[in-house]
Amino acid sequence: MIDFDKALEEVLSTRFTPGEEKVDLLKSNGRTLSVDVVADRDFPPFNRSTKDGVAINYEAWSSGSQPLKSLGVIPAGSPAVSLDSDFGFYEIMTGAVVPSNADTVVMYEDVSIENGILQIEGQVKPGANIHRKGSDISKGAVIITAGTRIGPAEIGILASVGMDEVPVQTLPKVSVIATGNELVPVNKTPLPHQVRRSNTYSLASLLGNKGIQADQIHINDTREEITARLESEIKDKDVLILSGGVSKGKFDFIPEAMDVLGVKRLFHRVMQRPGKPFWFGIHKEYNTVVFSFPGNPVSTFVNYHLYFTPWFNNSYGLTPDIASVFIAEDFENTLPLTLFKGVRTRIDSGVIKARFVIDNGSGDLVSLKDCDGFVKLDPGKKINSGDVLIFVPTR
Numbered sequence: 102m103i104d105f106d107k108a109l110e111e112v113l114s115t116r117f118t119p120g121e122e123k124v125d126l127l128k129s130n131g132r133t134l135s136v137d138v139v140a141d142r143d144f145p146p147f148n149r150s151t152k153d154g155v156a157i158n159y160e161a162w163s164s165g166s167q168p169l170k171s172l173g174v175i176p177a178g179s180p181a182v183s184l185d186s187d188f189g190f191y192e193i194m195t196g197a198v199v200p201s202n203a204d205t206v207v208m209y210e211d212v213s214i215e216n217g218i219l220q221i222e223g224q225v226k227p228g229a230n231i232h233r234k235g236s237d238i239s240k241g242a243v244i245i246t247a248g249t250r251i252g253p254a255e256i257g258i259l260a261s262v263g264m265d266e267v268p269v270q271t272l273p274k275v276s277v278i279a280t281g282n283e284l285v286p287v288n289k290t291p292l293p294h295q296v297r298r299s300n301t302y303s304l305a306s307l308l309g310n311k312g313i314q315a316d317q318i319h320i321n322d323t324r325e326e327i328t329a330r331l332e333s334e335i336k337d338k339d340v341l342i343l344s345g346g347v348s349k350g351k352f353d354f355i356p357e358a359m360d361v362l363g364v365k366r367l368f369h370r371v372m373q374r375p376g377k378p379f380w381f382g383i384h385k386e387y388n389t390v391v392f393s394f395p396g397n398p399v400s401t402f403v404n405y406h407l408y409f410t411p412w413f414n415n416s417y418g419l420t421p422d423i424a425s426v427f428i429a430e431d432f433e434n435t436l437p438l439t440l441f442k443g444v445r446t447r448i449d450s451g452v453i454k455a456r457f458v459i460d461n462g463s464g465d466l467v468s469l470k471d472c473d474g475f476v477k478l479d480p481g482k483k484i485n486s487g488d489v490l491i492f493v494p495t496r
Contacts, residue, residue: 102370105407105439105477108379111367112408115383115390117339117416119270126259129251129267131312133417136268138245138259143235147181148199152230154192155212155219156203159227161187171217175200190219199231206230248418270417273339275315277304278331280346280355281396282322299466300344300401307405308342311413315342322346328358335362335389342409345396348378355393356380364391372480373439375400376407398466403441403475406493426455426476426492431485434478441493443472455492469495 103111121135150156162169172189175182177196184191184202191200192214199206204227211223238244244262245255251267259267277300284298285291301317308315316338320330327346334341346355347369356369359382366382373379377400380393390412394404410422426446434440444455455476460468474494478484 102372103368104372108368108371108373108381109408109411112381112412113415115367115412117273117390117413119272119417121268122271123266123268126256126265126267129259129269130253130256131310132251132267132269132272133419134245134247134249134251134255134267135270137243137247138262138264140238140240140242140244141262143240144237144244144261145232145234148234149232150175150193150195150197150199150206150230151232152206152208153195154206154208154210154230155214156184156191156193156199156206157219158184158187158203159205159225162205162221162225169219171214171219204228204231250417250419272311272313273416274337275308275313275340275342276318276334276338277301277308277315278318278320278334278341278343279396280320280322280327280343284319286319300396300398303398303402304342304344304405322354324354324358327354328361331358332362335364335384335387335391338389341389341391341393342405343391343393344401345394347380347393347395359391359393364389372437373407373441374436375441376404377438379404379408381408399443399460399469402469402495406475406495407441422494424453424492424494425489426453428476428484428488428490429454429456429486431483432457432478433483434481437480439480440478441475442478443468444474444476444492445471446473446492453492455490 124132157169167188169188169190172186172191174192175194175197177194179197181198182200184200193206205225206229207221207225208230211221213220213222244258249255279298279301283295285295287297291297298319305315305317320327343355346353359366364382364384366380369380371377371379375397376395378395382391383389392409394401414421443458443460445458446453446455458468458471473496474492476490476492
């Protein structure tokens, strides 16, 4: 048995090496960019009016020698025009190309126009209300770097440079596997001694948030069936996430099957609660990583966030999904184990504060709906209200 920090270190020592594929623009949301994206033109590509108003030549207006006369209206999306007369002006809409020889836009709120003659009533600053060509980024400059996780902001940028197909890093092929004779399909009515399968659905949903479409598999508790099915999955997948069959029960055949199939065990059992019987290893020939979590639903859920998520983020160079919170009540961890307690969080005076969620142990699936995440409590640690704790978010 090893401690939590050592277990996490072992998990992070293995990495998935992604390939590259192209996906449709909207399907790239949440994926990791595999190439640098460069600007295909200046941003903005022209001097752009940022207000509805009038475009003038500031020097001509400030001389006051002649009134400024209307030369027309420029809507957004119309071709560029020139302010050929120093003593003319154009009405211009937000987003339109500022005419050449015009250097200032005055908002409608500060002007009046009568019989085509302009009167400016407010204070005018030269160069005002113009978003200058190339002021955001120049053509050819890197606009998003490889390794960036794509979100809505990046989607907009990719659209603006014409990338309807986006090169992204490939995702691992994953199977989520539940073992146990007591498990029945969701659409079946369980007998008194049975329960519906839920862990694989939770895991598949969590993986779906990362864009991974995992296969869901159920295996009965026999040596032969477990070994045969795992052999097939190890050859076909990059990652297996199992739930159940790794403790010390008479029907916990997973560790034995892993040995038979040549999966190298990196550790089995961690000094933590929940999730103590966690088994982790890798098949060197196929480079398949195996996360074998205990079957209690809270244990599976917590271990996914403690181990798989950091492993995934590390493989893709992403920012860790951890934070800090102020705990709002006293607590003492009297166990010689690292304890992860579910909490509900709220913003109070600009900081995140957390309170413990009452639960009935690692089998209490219902309590997870009340949790925003889990705080880490070191072995034998006494904490006081106001202390800062490591927080692993699950929402």
